[in-house]
Amino acid sequence: MAQDKYEGKSGPLIPDWDSFFYQGTREKNGVHLKVTYEGGSEIGDLTVRNYGGTLKGGGTIHGIAVNVRGQRPLKRPPDAPTVHDFEPKTFWSTFSGATPPALHVFPRDTIRTKTVDAYGRDEHDVPRALPAANPQTGPFYIEGAMPGDTLAVHLTKIRPSRNSTTQYREAIDPSILKPGQPQQKVSNWSHTWTLDREKGIATPDNPSDKLKDFSVKLEPMLGCVSVAPLWNQAIGTSDLGSWGGNLDYNQIREGTTLYLPVYQAGALLTVGDGHARQGDGEITGQGPGDIDGRGIHGGRCSR
Numbered sequence: 001m002a003q004d005k006y007e008g009k010s011g012p013l014i015p016d017w018d019s020f021f022y023q024g025t026r027e028k029n030g031v032h033l034k035v036t037y038e039g040g041s042e043i044g045d046l047t048v049r050n051y052g053g054t055l056k057g058g059g060t061i062h063g064i065a066v067n068v069r070g071q072r073p074l075k076r077p078p079d080a081p082t083v084h085d086f087e088p089k090t091f092w093s094t095f096s097g098a099t100p101p102a103l104h105v106f107p108r109d110t111i112r113t114k115t116v117d118a119y120g121r122d123e124h125d126v127p128r129a130l131p132a133a134n135p136q137t138g139p140f141y142i143e144g145a146m147p148g149d150t151l152a153v154h155l156t157k158i159r160p161s162r163n164s165t166t167q168y169r170e171a172i173d174p175s176i177l178k179p180g181q182p183q184q185k186v187s188n189w190s191h192t193w194t195l196d197r198e199k200g201i202a203t204p205d206n207p208s209d210k211l212k213d214f215s216v217k218l219e220p221m222l223g224c225v226s227v228a229p230l231w232n233q234a235i236g237t238s239d240l241g242s243w244g245g246n247l248d249y250n251q252i253r254e255g256t257t258l259y260l261p262v263y264q265a266g267a268l269l270t271v272g273d274g275h276a277r278q279g280d281g282e283i284t285g286q287g288p289g290d291i292d293g294r295g296i297h298g299g300r301c302s303r
C-alpha cells in the first residue's frame with residue numbers, strides 16, 4: 001500500500017490454477033481492485049470496504065458475480081508454541097476442503113493424537129469408523145496457512161497403540177511378474193503378529209517350524225499424511241497426489257519432515273493408516289513385509 005494505492009496477491013478465490021494479483025486505488029465507496037493472473041491477464045474486478053477489521057465486498061471474476069470476505073490471521077497466543085492433546089471423535093474417509101476443522105493450531109505448535117487402524121478400529125479393537133480404507137484423524141487447521149504456502153510437518157514421535165497386528169494375505173500382482181511366471185497363493189497361513197512394544201519387535205503368531213524363532217524390528221510409520229487438495233475435490237483416502245494422501249512410503253516415520261503445498265486456507269492436515277513396518281513399495285496391493293492395519297496407531301506431529 002502506498003497512500004491510496006493498493007496491490008497484493010492471493011491464492012485463487014475460485015477453483016482455478018494460478019495465483020491472483022490485485023492492484024487498485026481507494027475511492028469514496030471502497031477500494032477498487034483489478035484482478036489479474038501473473039503476467040497481467042485481467043480476469044475481473046472487486047470493490048471491498050473495511051468493516052471493523054474485516055474486508056467485505058464483491059465484483060466479478062471471469063464475468064461471474066462473486067462476493068468476497070477477508071480478515072487478518074489470528075494472532076499467536078502469548079504462550080505459543082503450544083502442545084495440543086487431541087482425542088479424535090470423528091474420522092474421515094476423504095481428503096477434502098469441505099471437511100470441518102477438528103482443531104485450530106498455529107505454526108510451530110505440536111499435536112499429540114491417535115488414529116484408528118485402516119479398518120476403523122481403535123487401540124482397544126473397538127470399531128470407531130466404517131471399514132473404509134484408512135479413516136483419517138483431523139483435519140487440523142493451521143492458522144495463517146494460505147494457498148501458495150508450503151506446510152512443513154515434522155513427525156516427532158510415532159508409536160504403536162496396541163500389542164497385535166495383521167499382515168495382508170495376498171499374492172504378488174501378476175502385472176509385476178514376468179508373463180506366465182507361476183505363483184502359489186497360500187491362504188491358510190497365520191497372518192497375525194504379536195508386537196513387543198518394549199523390545200520393539202514383532203513375532204508371528206502360530207509360526208511354522210521354519211519361522212518359530214523369527215522376529216522383525218518394528219519401524220512404525222504413517223501411511224497417510226495429507227492436506228486438502230486443490231479446488232472442491234473430495235478424494236478417497238486410498239489415493240495420493242501432490243497434496244500427500246495415501247503415500248505408504250516407509251520413510252514417513254519418526255524424525256521425518258514432510259513438505260506439502262497448501263491448496264486451501266488453513267491447509268487442513270490429516271493423518272492416518274499407521275503401519276508397524278512396511279517394505280519398499282506395495283507390489284501385492286499392500287506392502288510386502290507390511291505389518292499393517294491393526295498395529296501402529298498413535299503419534300505426534302508438529303508444524
